Amino acid sequence: MTSLERSNLRNGLMFCAPWLIGLTVFLIYPLVAAFYYSLCDYSVLLPPVFIGLDNYVDLMKDPLFWKSLYNTAYFAVGSVGLGVIMSLTLALFLNSKVKGIALYRTLFFLPSLMPVVAGSLLWLWMYNGESGIINNGLRAIGIHGPAWLADPAWAKTAIVIMAVWGAGNAMVIYLAGLQDVPTSLYEAALIDGAGFFQRLFNVTIPMISPVIYFNVVMSIIGGFQAFTQAFIMTGSTGAPERSTLFYVLNLYNVGFQDLRMGYASAMAWVLFVIILVLTFAATKLSQRWVTYDR
């Protein structure tokens, strides 16, 4: 290695250092440590005691683990599906050339800027069974609305519907993708006599498929980590009747209330693997339908 190469290596490493240190300290170390703790009895305050795979075995037998996993999967599927449809539809509308489009775009993006806590408090009022705006609206068209967050049959759905509130973020990404679709393709399709839906399904969606893929993966990851909405709106017990006990909420209870940090670490690792597998599956599937044009 010449001295130039050596100094280049040194400079290169130095430039990478902030990132490398950050990754090691804030990501790799906690990941590895959490895995070690997941094999221990660990209460944070006392040194961990190694117990092998006991935590994982207990987890498989824990009805609350399965219940919270089901609730979370329900939320993730619902919010990903609804979120993609809503944000893509909005993006398609907002991609048109009408007067004042910048204003409309801002208006639809605004709700996603609201912090989740503030949004949750707002929705708490909207979902109020007696005087909430949603039930008042339903009453106006003759529907007797449920008590939403107080009703075990509706609470989960209510939180899924609320997720649409944050569609603005994905919408902006879709919008950027849509504006990247070459107009020449639409012109060619028009000359061939393609209608709106033919253009949508044969030009637009294939052209923005990488964007859809990205958004879906990010929503799955976000969906499985749902916590704040339930914590604020229905409390840490996941009331009513544990219908909103999400996985991370359960993990929080076990780790920070019951001080079973080893068990909580095992839960975290199981969640990590679940998200990893789902992301991997999405990537595999995407090879069939995502087109990278350029």
Next chain:
Amino acid sequence: MMRRLILSLAVAALTLAGCSANDHTQKPRHITYWEKWTGFEGEAMDVVVDAFNARELEHAKADPNYAPIEVEKVTISAVEQKLLIAIAGGNPPDVAGNYSFFVASYADNGALVDLGPMLAKAGFDRSVFIDHFMKLGEYRGKTWAIPIVPASLALHWNKRLFREAGLDPEKPPTTIEEMDAMAAKLTKWEVTLPNGEKKIESGYLTDVPASQKRLIQAGFLPGEPGWWNYGWGYYFGGNLLQGQDKITADTPENVRGFNWVASYSKNLGIDVIKRFRSGFGNFSSPQNAFLSGKVAMVLQGVWMYNFIEKYAPGMQWAAAPFPYPADHPELAGTTNADADVLVIPKDSPHQAEAFEFIQYVMTQKNLEKLALGQKKFTPLNNVSPEFWAAHPNPFIRMFRDVAVSKNAFSIPQTGVWNEYNREMGNAVDLIQNLTVTPQKALTDVQSKMQDSLDRDLRIVARREKK
């Protein structure tokens, strides 16, 4: 420019140095105290802390060799969780306020300093404190916490609503059965007649379909405010834990208590209650269900007086011991009596100073000052006549009487209380929604919590063996 900057810095440094050089007293010993209360309860503690700091300064003035202790009070929300994280992180406050029901799990995890040796050295006389409250800070044979401000619960009723329902406003129910009968009379509906006219009727009106009636006033709702939902069994002679290793969630007494809770859901209708409750405002507001006259009787604590004064001044109310089942008169005066406690966290850097502060707070004079400010009572056997005279709550003696009665209970001391509380909360949810029978819900809690407790005890035993 540079020169001017250096010059001014030098002047500043000299001025500062000059200050300390002129000051002959010792540097104060600074300690931090974590407080959980805000509002009037926090202010009452401020008074005590300020008085302590003033006393220390006086001491230092008289004796130049004495380094005064300076307590800095920091208000922390969710202190029971943050304290733990601070201890785990090796950076705890020197002294902290906590709830008595966290003593067990903190002690099990070695998070607290055993106050026993310091108390013994200070010549502490345990009999000064009411035994029930002292026990709240004792666990596994050691004293981990000092009770400072206890609280108890009682039935509060709205006299105006009693009068409107044709009941004697001065006569509260003494038995549960009487209370149920009164609650029915205090229940009011707006009924829509077939001709579209509306009229007010009272009683449970079980024969009127839900679409034709709207609840406008409830006599009593077990779920309002629902802060002690785990404890309904105690009022029927039940409990939640025996010794340190036996969960007793599904005893016949508890089942009876929760059947009673379910009876209100059956009488009023689950959807009716849900709708009615969603119309309640925040607890700390004039829209509070009891303060706004939506619920005529509630189980509430000694502090309720304060909220009435603040949000519903002029409200006609009174408080009395919560009723007992007619067939168990020996259960009269059952109440939940827990306390705020002071603890010294493990690794507190100034334990001696922290204990000095605790000792100061523990005196009758200061505990009474604190209790008067917080509108509660003290954990001491002796009460000064001035305290009774100065206390603004007209029912304060009753609150203390039930707290010292043999039927006063407190949250079980166990390391699994958080989980137990969540399980009971969920069980009450299921019971109030009539999703499952109380027997089934409590049996489920019993088996789940016995497993958890056994596991917890195994872990603690293993730790102790090491």
